[in-house]
Amino acid sequence: MTGFGAFADGGLAWTEGEEVVDLRGLGDVFAQPTLNALMAAGPAAWREAIAAARAHDGPRIADPQMRLPFDVADYVDFYASLEHASNLGRMFRPDQEPLLPNWCWLPVGYHGRAGTVAVSGTDVVRPRGQLRAGEFGPSQRLDVELELGFVVGVPSERPLSTSEFADHVFGVVLLNDWSARDIQAFEYVPLGPFLGKSFQTSISAWVTPLALLEERCVEAPEQDPPPIAQLAGGSDWGLDLDLSIELNGETISRGNARTLYWTMPQMLAHATSNGATVRTGDLMGTGTISGAEPGTEGSLIELYGNTRFLADGDEVVLRATELGEVRGRVRSD
DSSP: OEEEEEBTTSSEEEEETTEEEEOGGGOGGGGSSSSHHHHHTOHHHHHHHHHHHHHOOOOBOSSOOBOOSSOOOEEEEEOOOHHHHHHHHHHHOTTSOSSOTTTTTSOOEEEOOGGGEEETTOOEEOOEEEEETTEEEEOSOEEOOEEEEEEEOSOBSSOOOGGGHHHHEEEEEEEEOOEEHHHHHHHOTTTOOSHHHHTOEEEOSOBEEGGGGGGGEEOOOOOSSOOOGGGOOOGGGEEOOEEEEEETTEEEEEEEGGGOSSOHHHHHHHHHTTSOOBOTTEEEEOOOOOOSSTTOOSSHHHHTTTSOOOOTTOEEEEEETTEEEEEEEEEOO
16 A cells, blocks of 8 residues: 555555655645645656655654545546446346446446545445335445545646546556445436435545556457547556455455556546646546456446345445555444
């Protein structure tokens, strides 16, 4: 685990391994309540901050209380895993092609709710909603989604190309897009996910800068058909990060982020291709990351064939190489 975080009582922290270093003595952006000021400063400042954090002989904090590391300006979640999209397509449309016709042409996504993004360790309250026509109550099919998220640092008011990804994106977090499958199933046609997703999204307390993930970069899977001009490039931003899901102390899934079909540079390029702006603190999730082999699925609905979901009291921990964990326990309202 390596990256920057924010103490609950203000100021920034650095972790590399198990040790947490208090950076507040460095002043300036390091004394700010969140990472937003540092993220907005750009790549040169990010490199200087990493060097300063690694060299700083500040206090070591044994049991740090952390907050959401940045103020979330906006939140978008994609659907970038070929295996995940195919698994759900076969499950819910057994008499049709697993993938809808547009899926291989662009990174499909939905607009989430920034105000309910929470830091790791925050309980998730079982959501309530319409489960079927006329029936309102607590979700009985509460699920997890193992994802990566990337965080915009430098804003833009114009479309961004895939080659500009590292100029604008500060770093990567691990992300759990908690999902109420029964609420989602009833509401998502024709406009897509809404209340089945918006109740909570959890992210790690630590943001790992892109510069520290370069050695993890691998070639992404081949795309067929080839992407259109606006989405060309970015294939060198596959990430070789081991992933896992732990449920009540038992590891139930092990996968790798390198299987993602659509890359993070392509997601950013697509999100801005119509002229939409991005701001410091914009968070974009990859969507559930699933592999092709059994036991590499990134959600319970896939792992257990739509038969097992979360009970009250269950604790879920997501882990990934280099990234901070995402932990959450389910409780009733």
